Every structure is written in structure tokens, then in C-alpha cells.
Amino acid sequence: MPHFLDKANDILVNVYSFWPVQFERGEGVYLFDTDGKKYLDFGAGIAVNQLGYGHPVYVKSLQDQIAKLHMGLCYVADPVRVAAAEDLLASAEGDFDQVFFCSTGTEAVESALKAARKWSLETKGSKAYEVVYARGSFHGRTMGALSVNGQNAYRNGFEPLLEGMHEAEFNHLESFVAKVNDNTSAIIVEPIQGEGGIVPATPDFLQGLRKLCDERDIALIFDEVQSGMGRTGSMYAYMQYSAKPDLIALAKGLGAGFPVAALMGARRFTEHLTPGSHGSTYGGNPLACTAVRSVLKELRKPGFLQDVLNNGAYLRDSLSKLGRETGAFDNVRGLGLMVAADYTGGDIRDLIKALLKNGLVALSCGRNALRLVPPLVIGRSHIDEAMEIIVASSE
């Protein structure tokens, strides 16, 4: 019988360099492969699975909803969609007025760019569609989001992309100021660059962007697809920066594994997305919105986000200690449970393979960094267990 990878590589479009493993089920923060081998999951489906596997509230609510109404019609604002929007707006403590539901991170980014462009064209003139984005950023794979990706590896082979998109230096306010003009519709940044290497913005930078956008009447978009939904220990990373965006793109943890994404924003921008001008067949489907509601219910429980902060600090301390002891890790960084360290012990791809072999699912990011983004429900014992596997795998 051919190895499953031979078949996978033959019949699936090979854009992922598939790993030599097949997961069959999950339980809590553990995955089990088809041979019954157990893995501690510090990848969480790339920072998606906030609640772990088989979370009772999440499972029950989705089971109930799928039996009742699994698909509505995007033209119909079913009760669960309205309730999910209310919950989401409440989770941002009144910072936004409206929600648009869609299905993937790149679609949420497209929605934000389109809202900003339409607002700008309708209020500032027919040339006001330019956008400034940061070097090192990752915003998704569709042509609009790709046009504001600050990493050539993702753009190569797909150009020409959208015109009027300008790259500036992350964490360098003056460089953004230099790229802004009267035709700028939006500035888009991740408060913490994720794929780019878990690089947190400085407070001065984000606050400076806020001021710049206010002064020049530009929409400020934060892409919190990876940093949102409690990942950094606050519901949204921007809350730790005292710098509020006009539009925020969300996905990943929003559905904790159910494909759902959202744009949240201030009405003066979102109201330019009018009937027929934008949409998404699955956007706000009853199952997606049920997933959103159950995720928010858990994240908003007293103490949940504080635990993320505490466990995040413990994870960073443990990784720093391990780095000093093994000499294999440097520059530990991140916020909450969005953590990375430069790997100095060799090629990160070899380490990821060794970790998998030894029962830890972990990810890479940036140039040669280890990225740890576990389910938000992990405890200290899981962090200790992960460190033991990392030590054993980096010897």
C-alpha cells in the first residue's frame, strides 16, 4: 500500500509540504495520530484553537445548532447572527459599532481594505485608494491582502498586485509618515507581527499611527487575525497599547476551529459597505455564529484572560531559562500565549521535525524562530512538559 504522503502529494495541491503525520482525534490540549500516538499541541492549528479539543460548551452548542439550523441565508439576519455581533461588539467594550461576518482571515482583511477604500473614494476623491503597510507583515493570500503583504516570499509569482500600495518600516513611525499622502485611504498593521516572527509593535509606534490617521483622515486597520481573541492575554492586542483602530480584522481564534472571520469597525467606515457592494455566502452562517458565541462565552469568563497572561509569562520565562541552559534559543518574545524565540541550534525545520517525532506540535515563523501558540486552556504542567520535549529534541 502506498504511504499516505505519496497519495496526498499526488491528489492534493502541494502548497504545504505535508508533515509525515495524520491526526485522528483530539482531547483537551493533546492530539492523537492514526497509530494512537499522543502529541502535546503547541501549534493549535496555527493559533486558532483557543479552547482545545472536545471543549464541552463548544461541542454541545455546535451539536445543538447543527441539528436545529446549520445553514441560513446570508440575506437573513438570523437571531444567532445578531446575537454573535452583539457579543463581539461587547467583547471590544464599545470600541466599534458594526460587524461583518465572513469566513477566513484574508477575507476579513479584504473586507477592511474595501471598507476603507470605499469610504475614502466617496469622501476624499477618485484617487484616494492608496494604502501603507509594514515590511514583514502577513495579511493573507488573496490578491488584495497579498498586495499589502510585506514579505516577498508570498508575493513572488503573483505580481502585478494592486497599485498604490506602499511599504513602510514596522515600528518606525517616520517611515509611515513619509509614505502617507492626500490619497492614502488606510494604514494596515498587525499589532504583533505573527508570520513575520512574533514581533510586537512598540506602544509609541501604534499610538503614533493613531495620531497620524486622525490628523490626515486615514482609516487605521489593525489585523488581529492572529493576535485577537484572547491570544495575547487581552481580548484584543490593541487594548494593551492604548491605540484603537478604526477597523479590525479577526479570524483564527474567533471560531476556535470553525472557519469564521469578521470585520469590526466604526460606523463611519463600515456604513460605506452598502447592499450589494460586499458580501459572503457563508458569512454569519448559524454554525459559524454559534462557534463565535461559545468562544466568547469562555474567553469572557472571570480570570480566563488573566490565566493567559500568567501562563504566557511562565512560558516566556521557561523558554528563556531553557535558552540559557541549552544555548539553542535567544531573543524570547511575545505577548500572552503568542510566543517565539530565535533558534540558534540549527535549522528550525529540523527542530520542528524532531519535536513532532518526540510528541510536540510546534511551529516556526520569521527567519529561523520557534513559535509556540498553544490552546489558551493550557496549564503550567503542559508548559513544563513542552520544555522537556524541546530540551530532548534540541540536544
Ligand SMILES: Cc1ncc(COP(=O)(O)O)c(C=O)c1O
Ligand atoms: C495576521 C494574519 N492576517 C491574515 C491571515 C490570513 O488568514 P487566513 O489564512 O485565515 O486567510 C493570517 C494567517 O496566518 C494572519 O496571521
